[in-house]
Amino acid sequence: MISSFSVLLLYNSLVQSEDIQENIIHDEPVYKVHTNDDNQLEEANERIKLLESKLIELESRLPRTNAFPEIKFRNYKDKKRILVTGGAGFVGSHLVDTLMMDGHQVFVVDNYFTGSKRNIEQWIGHENFEMVHHDIVNPLYMELDEIYHLASPASPPHYMYNPVKTIKTNTVGTVNMLGLAKRTKAKILIASTSEVYGDPEVHPQPESYWGNVNPIGPRACYDEGKRVAETLAYAYNKQSGVEVRVARIFNTYGPRMHANDGRVVSNFVIQALENKPITIYGSGEQTRSFQYVSDLVQGLVTLMASDYTLPVNIGNPEERSIKTFASLIRDMVGSASEIVHKPEVEDDPQRRRPDISTAKKELGWQPKVPIEKGLAKTIEYFRRELSRTDNSEKHNGDAFEYVL
Ligand code: NAD
Ligand code: UDP
Ligand code: UDP
Numbered sequence: 210m211i212s213s214f215s216v217l218l219l220y221n222s223l224v225q226s227e228d229i230q231e232n233i234i235h236d237e238p239v240y241k242v243h244t245n246d247d248n249q250l251e252e253a254n255e256r257i258k259l260l261e262s263k264l265i266e267l268e269s270r271l272p273r274t275n276a277f278p279e280i281k282f283r284n285y286k287d288k289k290r291i292l293v294t295g296g297a298g299f300v301g302s303h304l305v306d307t308l309m310m311d312g313h314q315v316f317v318v319d320n321y322f323t324g325s326k327r328n329i330e331q332w333i334g335h336e337n338f339e340m341v342h343h344d345i346v347n348p349l350y351m352e353l354d355e356i357y358h359l360a361s362p363a364s365p366p367h368y369m370y371n372p373v374k375t376i377k378t379n380t381v382g383t384v385n386m387l388g389l390a391k392r393t394k395a396k397i398l399i400a401s402t403s404e405v406y407g408d409p410e411v412h413p414q415p416e417s418y419w420g421n422v423n424p425i426g427p428r429a430c431y432d433e434g435k436r437v438a439e440t441l442a443y444a445y446n447k448q449s450g451v452e453v454r455v456a457r458i459f460n461t462y463g464p465r466m467h468a469n470d471g472r473v474v475s476n477f478v479i480q481a482l483e484n485k486p487i488t489i490y491g492s493g494e495q496t497r498s499f500q501y502v503s504d505l506v507q508g509l510v511t512l513m514a515s516d517y518t519l520p521v522n523i524g525n526p527e528e529r530s531i532k533t534f535a536s537l538i539r540d541m542v543g544s545a546s547e548i549v550h551k552p553e554v555e556d557d558p559q560r561r562r563p564d565i566s567t568a569k570k571e572l573g574w575q576p577k578v579p580i581e582k583g584l585a586k587t588i589e590y591f592r593r594e595l596s597r598t599d600n601s602e603k604h605n606g607d608a609f610e611y612v613l
């Protein structure tokens with residue numbers, strides 16, 4: 210058996226010549242074996258033909274290094290040096306796509322805790338793009354104009370997996386990014402969350418609401434971590450004049466969500482696609498409001514460009530119960546899954562819906578993508594992911610379940 214590596218080596222030597230590339234599609238093998246033994250000759254030529262067809266298949270799978278999309282041209286003065294921490298994650302990678310298409314120099318810093326190189330592989334090798342494997346709990350030195358600080362696990366099972374690390378990332382990591390912004394005079398946007406409102410007693414939630422967070426519950430590492438991140442941002446702003454933006458992001462979904470991260474959209478879509486039971490935690494009467502990822506990215510970019518420095522809710526105010534959401538996904542997939550109830554999750558916020566009047570007034574932003582359209586794209590993405598056979602990161606077939 211010839212290994213794929215040796216096929217690749219052979220491929221590399223073959224593709225030196227354009228003639229060969231053209232000939233390779235012909236029925237006759239390009240290389241011929243010289244021997245007088247007819248049987249040996251025929252066997253060897255058959256083997257070469259087989260190898261050549263494998264090369265064609267391999268070529269179609271190789272990354273096409275010059276196949277980048279056409280990006281906006283910017284000259285040296287207009288081109289910003291932008292850092293996206295957590296840029297290999299779900300939201301970060303979509304933001305990277307937008308910033309790259311807009312012609313900026315984009316640096317991604319990620320420790321791959323929940324992110325994946327696959328999310329940004331489309332830019333690897335591009336002259337405007339650089340990927341740095343780094344944990345932001347450690348200091349980072351580079352020269353920048355803007356920082357989108359997104360690095361943090363975001364789904365409850367992920368941030369509960371190592372609560373101390375979640376706190377360090379959101380506190381020590383945020384100090385480092387603010388220190389970096391201070392030294393380079395870069396503008397910094399902090400990705401905060403609706404979780405700063407905890408299990409809210411005010412509905413819908415305006416930015417002026419201070420929240421209802423259990424400081425020692427299972428969500429505290431994330432909720433309190435993000436609350437400190439906001440506090441740090443305004444302390445650096447006040448004490449050192451750092452230009453800060455704070456986005457309070459509400460539930461977001463779309464392609465490149467982590468298949469095993471246990472969030473409701475990925476779980477329900479995967480369960481429906483596999484005709485497995487759809488698991489509702491608790492009664493299903495609890496509500497969420499879901500925004501499509503492209504709306505969020507537009508909101509973040511608009512906030513960064515604005516002069517507004519106070520926190521802004523970025524979310525879609527269309528609110529649904531988790532029960533309704535389960536049926537909607539099942540119907541859209543056309544699945545035979547039954548809907549089952551599991552024990553409710555500790556400290557699960559019962560209602561969540563953003564008041565987005567600040568974003569409308571100060572940024573002229575509001576979400577545009579209807580849930581059916583966004584879900585259709587997300588379902589299509591997971592359908593493709595589930596049919597992958599060539600990647601070790603392939604989803605293992607089971608939706609993640611909370612173990613609390
Ligand atoms: P994600 O888990 O897909 O992405 C987070 C990225 O940060 C990953 O690539 C991960 O590897 C990286 N990371 C984590 N710790 C790090 C560290 N110490 N150093 C370097 N990199 C690290 O999550 P996401 O959904 O893309 O969320 C991005 C940001 O948006 C997070 O800050 C999250 O809190 C916030 N947010 C997301 C949502 C949502 O619904 N997706 C809602 C509210 C807030
Ligand atoms: N820092 C960094 N990159 C920089 C500047 C600072 O990572 O370019 C980190 C560094 O670890 C520092 C922290 O940010 O401790 C806070 O910086 P700040 O200037 O506020 O404080 P100090 O340097 O006095 O600790
Ligand atoms: N949820 C559920 N089944 C699942 C995953 C989540 O019923 O398989 C519920 C969860 O209890 C919560 C809501 O869906 O009420 C949203 O959960 P998610 O983890 O997506 O986000 P968050 O709680 O951070 O808003």
